[in-house]
Amino acid sequence: MMEMESSKTVPAGVSVQGAKVQGVSVRLSKVTRTYGDVRALSELDLAASPGEFVVMLGPSGCGKTTALRALAGLEQIDSGAVYIGGKDVSRLPASKRSIGMVFQSYSLFPNMTSAANVEFGLKVRGFSSAERRKQAHEMLEMVGLIEQADRFPHQMSGGQQQRVALARALAIKPEVLLLDEPLSALDAKVRANLREQIKQLQREVGITTFFVTHDQEEALSLADRVAVMNNGNLEQFGTPTEVYSSPETDFVASFVGTVNVFYGTVLDDKVAIVPNVGNFTYVRRTGTPAPGDRAEILVRPEAITVKGDLEGEYLVSDVTFLGSNVRIRVQKEGSTFTIIQGSSDIDIVAPGSRASLDAKGSAILVRSKL
C-alpha cells in the first residue's frame, strides 16, 4: 500500500462545511475508579471549556485512559459524576452519550469499507442511505481520503486508518471528541503529520476534545491545556507553557521535559544561586525553602550555556548534533547535566574537554534538598 500521508493535507475551506459545531463544556467531578486494590482514578476533577483541546498526559498506569473511558461511558465509575454540556451523563451508557471516539489502533470495523465505517454511526441513528452517503463523503473529504472510500481497512496504511477513524467519530456530530493515544501505533513521520492534521481539524470544527497520550512532545504541541496525571491523580492542569516552565509538582517537573538538578542556595524571593554557574530567577510557591537555605534548583537545558574552560569543574561527556540545536552532556561528581545550545556554538566544546556553565534564564522549580 502506498503511503500518501505526506502529500495529503486537509483541504481547508471545503473541509468543515456543516461540520462546525458549538463546543460544549465537559466536567469530571470527583470521579473515582478502583480495580481491586488499585485506585485508577481518585476523586479526579477536570473541566474543559467549550471548544477546548485538553491533552491528558502521564506515564502508563496513571489513569488517563481510564479517565477518558469514564468520560466516554465505556468504563463504570465508582463515585463522582461526568457532565457533558452541563448535563449529568454519569448514568448514560456510551451509546447514549454524544461522543466521538478514536482508539489507539485497529478500531475500524474490518468488514466495512471506509465509507461504510464512517456511515455506521449514522446508520444506527436511522439516517437515510442518501443522507449517510452525503455525510460520509463530506467527512472523508475532510480528512483527505475520499479516494479511499471503498477500501477495506486492511488495504490502508495505519495513518489512513486513523484518519478514517477520525472521520467516523466526527460523522455523528458529537459534542465531545475523545482520542485515546491515536498516534502511538504510527511511525514518526506519519505521526507528526497526522498530529498537525488533528489539531487543524479540531480548531476548524471547534469541538471540545480530550486527547490521551504518554508523549510529552505530542501533548505540548497539541493542547490548549495539558492535564498531567500520575497514580490516578491530577498533578497539574495548565497551558503547555505553564506546565513546561512552571511545574507545580516534582512529578510534573521531571516528567515533562528534561531537567537539570543543581545544588545551591536560595538568595531571596526571586533569585537562587548555583555556585560557579550563576543566578536563576524563580517563582515562590508553598514549600519553597526560605532565603538562605540550601536547595535543589531545577533548570531546563536551554536555561544554561556551556563554554570551554580549562579550569572548568565540568567534564564534557557527549556532544550530539540535533540540527538547529546541539545537545551537550557534562558531568560533575557523578551527576550528569544536559544543555541545549544553538548549533553555531558547536565548536566551543568537544567531548573530553573541561567546561564551565553559566546561568541564562530562570529555574522552573526550587525545592528543599532531599
Place this chain on the structure above:
Amino acid sequence: MTVSSLGEDRESEGGFGGNNTSEPIKGSATRSVVRFLKYGNWRRFMGVLPFIVYLGIFLLIPAISVVVDAFKGDNGNFTLSNFSIGFSGVYFESFKNSIQLSLFSAVISTVVGLLVALAIVASPGRTLRAVVTAGSGVFANTGGVPLAFSFVATLGNFGLVTELLTKIGYNPYNHGFSLYSVLGLTIVYEYFLIPLMVLIMIPPIDALRKEWVDAAASLGATRIQFWRYIGGPLLAPPLLAGFLVLFTDSFAAYATAAALTSGTIPIVPIQIGSLISGNVLVGHAHLGNALGAGMIGVVIIAAIMYGFVQRRASRWLR
C-alpha cells in the same frame, strides 16, 4: 480523479476498489508464472518433486481411476449404466441418508461448537480455556472403532445411559431410538465434530477486538446492532466454512459406522465398502466406482462452496 457528483464518484470508486481486492492475487500469480518460465526458477521446485510424485501415485491415480472406471462396463466399454443404478433404488436412498446424516450432524455440531467457543472465550479464567482447548484437540482426533464401542457401552441396548433411562421408565429403544441408525450415528459423530468446531471457532471469536465493541458503542450502536453489523458478519464466514468441513468429515466417515452397525446401515461409504468386500452386483463390477465418483462429486461441491466462502471473507481479511 475528478469528483463531479457523488453518485458517479462512488461508482467509479467501486470499480477501483473491486479491482484492487482481486488484483494482488491475480497479478502476483501471473508474475510468478512469468518468472517461473523466464528465469529457470523451475529448478527451485525440483526439491518438492518427490513429494508431488508420491502424492500423484498414491492419491491422484487411485482417485482418477475410480472416476474413469465408473464409466466402464464389465467388458471395459463405455457405459453410464453404473450411474443409473448407483443413483437409483437402494443406492439413491443411501446417498439421501448420507447427506441427511452429514447435514444433521454438521448443523448440530456447528451450533453446539459455536456455543462452547463463545462460552470459553468469554470466560475470564485462562485455565478453563486451556483445558477445553486441549480437550477439543484430543477429542477431535477421537473417532473410528474405539469411539463406536464406547457408545455401545453408553447408548447400546445394554449401555449405561440406556439402563439409567430405563430405570426412570423411559427405555429409548421402546420409543423408536436405535444407536445403530442414522440418528444414533449422528449422536456418535458429534463426539468428534463438536470439538472440531470449537477448535475452528475459537480463533475468529478471539479475533473480535474489544475496540470494535467500544467503537460501536461510542457510535451509538446497541449490543444487538453490534452483532448484526459487525460481530455476525465477521463470524459468519468461519462458521460456514467450519460447517462445510464438518459436513465433508461426516460424509466421508466410514469406520465408526462400519464398526457400530457391522456394515448394515445404508449410507454411501458403507455401500461402497460392501461392494469392495465382494457383494458385487453381477454385470456391474464398477458400480462401486460410480458411487465413489458420486461421493467425490458431493465433496467437490462442498469444497467449491468452502472456497467461495473463504474468498468472500478474504475481501476484508488478509
Place this chain on the structure above:
Amino acid sequence: MASVIGVPAKSSGVGGSNVLRVGKVFRAVVLGAVGLFFIVPVISSARFSFTGSSAGFSFSAYSKLLSDPQFWSTLFLSVKIGVGTVTLSLAILIPTTVWVHWKAPKIRRVMEALSLLPLVIPSVVITLGVITSFGSLPNIIMGTPVILALEYVVLALPYTYRTLDSGVQALDIKTLVEAGQSLGAPFRKILWWVLLPNLKSGVLGVVVLAFAFCLGEFAVASLLSFTTFAVYLVQIGQTQASEAIAFSLIALLFTWIPLSIVTVVFSRRAGKKSRRGGGVLMSSQSVTELVELSE
C-alpha cells in the same frame, strides 16, 4: 492500553469478557452439558469393561484380552505398519518442507493445499481406487501390509505435513543454512547437525500423529483385508462386547495421552504466534490446521 491498570485480561484488547459478556449461567449450562456428553461414554466404557452386561466387578475382560495371542499379533502388525509409515513420512516430508521454506516459500500455500487433499477424498474411495489401479501389481506390494504403509503416508498427510511445516516455519531456515554454509558445511551436514535438532518438536509431532493414525485406521485396512489392531477390535466386537469395549478404552487412552502432549506443546507455540501476529480473522488458517484422526 497504556493506563488500564490492574486488569491484565482486559488490557490485552483481544477477546475477553468485555466483548461477549456471556452470562455465568449460560456458560455453566453449555459447558456442563457438553462436558457430560464427552465424559459419560468414557465412564460407561470403563464400567462396561469391568462388569460386562452382567453384574459384578472383574478384570476378566482385560485379562482375557491380554492373554489373547491375536491381540498381540495384530498390535505388532499395526506397530510395524506405524513404524514404516512414520519413517517414510519423515523421509519425504523433512526434505520437502525444508526445501519449500528455504528455496520456494512462494509455493508454501500450494503445498499446504495439496497436503489437505486426502481430507477431500474419502478414504473408502481411495481404497477403491487402490484396488482398481494397483490390483494387478505384484503380490509383494498389494498382498502385504506394505501397501497400507504406503497409503497411510498419504492419508496422514493433512496432520503430518502441517505439523512439520509449522515446525520448520519456526526456524529461520534460510539464515541457518547460510550460516552453516558460511562455516563451510555441506548441505547434508547442515540438515543433519543444524536443522534436525531444531526440528525436534515438529518431528515428534509427526511421529505421534502418524503413529496414532496407523493404530486407529480401520477403513483401508479392513477393505484391503488386513487384520490390523483396529480391524481385530471390530472382529471381537461382534462376539464379545465387554472385551471389545475394554480394548477400545485402552486404544482411546493410547491415543489420548500422546495427543494431549502434542496438543499442549503445539497450542502453546500457536498461542505465541497468534499473539504476535494479531491478525484479524484466522479462519482459513485454523481450518487448515484441523488435526483430526477420526477415520
